[in-house]
Amino acid sequence: MRFVDEFRDPEAIGRARDEIRRLADPKRHYRIMEVCGGHTHAIFRFGLKDLLPDNVELIHGPGCPVCVLPMGRIDDGVEVARQPGVIFAAFGDMMRVPGAHGSPLEHKARGLDVRIVYSPLDALKLARNNPDRHVMFFAIGFETTAPSTALTIMRARDEGITNFSVFCNHVTIIPPIKAILDSPDMRLDGFLGPGHVSTVIGCEPYEWIASREGLPIVVSGFEPLDLLQSLVMLLRQLQEGTARVENQYARVVPWEGNRAALRAIAEVFELRPFFEWRGLGFISQSALRLREEYATWDTERRFKVPGVRVTDPKAAQCGEVLKGVLKPSQCKLFGRECTPEHPVGALMVSSEGSCAAYYNYEHRKQAAREASLV
């Protein structure tokens, strides 16, 4: 398969692995955060940790939109969907995310009209085909998915479709990175920058990480060779003692971003003064809502949304894991009360969450390794 196989070539991967081992100073310990949940998933899926020396540690960051969504937002969405005639439409990613009283999938099994869609336009099509119903699209994602939601809302306006609204949970990537760097218990040596988000926002928004925080950041693709090459680039910068923004994923990410997509976001959305992130708490100017001009398509303006707040169980240490202070397996609930099938914390929900990835691909491997040592 083109654009896949050449980035999984064993020989090239072997060379990158050797280069990483050559560059990593054995006297140092490197802590590198991959911001994006897609990277977390890829690192585990491809078993890349097996290829890295022990002193190159990957810290899993906050870039999983499903994981950082507070439970109360799901309950709010379900509450709206309970009103007569409403169809709840969302990406498959959302379906297993638990609210206080169950996930959308569980509510579907109990009779709520929940539909999985593959793009916001499919949700709009549902509205067009069901003129006597109201379709609520439960929108999630960073700047990656926000443009397609924006364009769908503009399409609804142009076609005069009013039995359609968006429950907007779009968030932005820079504020949580700031929050993590502001956290006093955090020490990082560099970042693997998010790939998909950067196709929209470009590389410039990361400049402050290099100039103000003095940390190198390399925007990376998602294939094994992408991630290893990005680590080579990071280690080279660390060896030289420089801190720059570099773009490994240039085949997809333009340095200046996608201006048309950014225009669509700016046309339809504005920043919320603050938004709650699961595990990180309230972060100011970190999420999007619909502008007043698009109130007709804004679920939160058209329906009475209860604004439920659900606190995570006290024992769950999602925040510490999300910030990279704890490894998933160091959380008290990991693999016991909290599993992918019965997630307590957010990071166990999506396959991009570090706990679920760690659980699925790593912890039994480790358990087996430990058992064989005994």
Added chain:
Amino acid sequence: MTAPDERATSGPAVRFRDPQIEMAHGAGGIASRRLIDSLIAPLLLGSRARGLADAAELPGDGAALVMTADGFVVTPLTFNGGSIGELAINGTVNDLVVSGAIPIAITVTLVLEAGLPTAVLEAELRAMALAAAKAGVPIIGGDTKVVDHGKADQMYISTAGVGRQFPNIRLGSTEVRVGDRILLSGPIGDHGITILLARGELDLEADLRSDTRSVLPMVQPLLEALGPAVHWMRDPTRGGVASALNELALDTGLGITITEESLPIRPAVRGACELLGLDPLHIANEGQFLAVIAPEAADRALAVVRAAPGGKEARFIGEVGVEPAAAVLSVSSYGGTRIIDMLVGDPLPRIC
């Protein structure tokens, strides 16, 4: 007459704690196994519940008969390469065949939703008759029920099948040894991805067909040629190859290692899975089988299956070892490893 409270509490205590049945309990993964192991089997099968397979030998002296039951609920009813009727017959046949039995008879129960067009029913009956004829097994009876419109989704099919145990073989997790090789009959994921695309919710098109077929033409020569050197078989339907191999690992306590690159996957299936964030190992198949073969007979087994009709693409995908205990490990060509877990819930596409 039994008092109602006695009916509700008689029999052994059970460990099943899920408060209600969710879709995941039917998806062939972890939740399915829990439902069966900790609620259905203890209450219905009691002490006979060990080594649960899709079919089981009938109790009684020397009968050597095997029985299976299966249910079919599919949306849409027809799809590229097959339909619910064909699936029902092939699925029943395959459950018997991978238990080491030659099918001898099938019964069919139809649950029909009022309002189902006769033409649809007729087409499915024709498909069933054709599939049964192809597999060489008669349909000998059944039952028909009609429910109110809205109480079922067009039609459901429930089957029972009886087969005669193949002589001189012993299949089961207790027969599996360290060093055994794992044979897969052909490309995986065709059925599941075809169904996903046939639902029309995805704006994706691919030239794909369900692999629904009887595996008897491949398995019969294998068992005839190798006999007891075949140790275990399973058809990797719901939950895919990952779930079937995890069951093997859990039942034996041994470690299954597969090599990622050896998996036969068509480009269209691979592409759809890459795009949707699905793992082909979790996708359903309806015309493939997995067989665990003694190492000294491996080459002969592969030659026999490849020479059989429909077996051209068979290959070995891994082997049985000690580590990782009771788990499945996948190794890539560049040395990365990952644990392959059972499916959790239904496979849902990832977008964001």
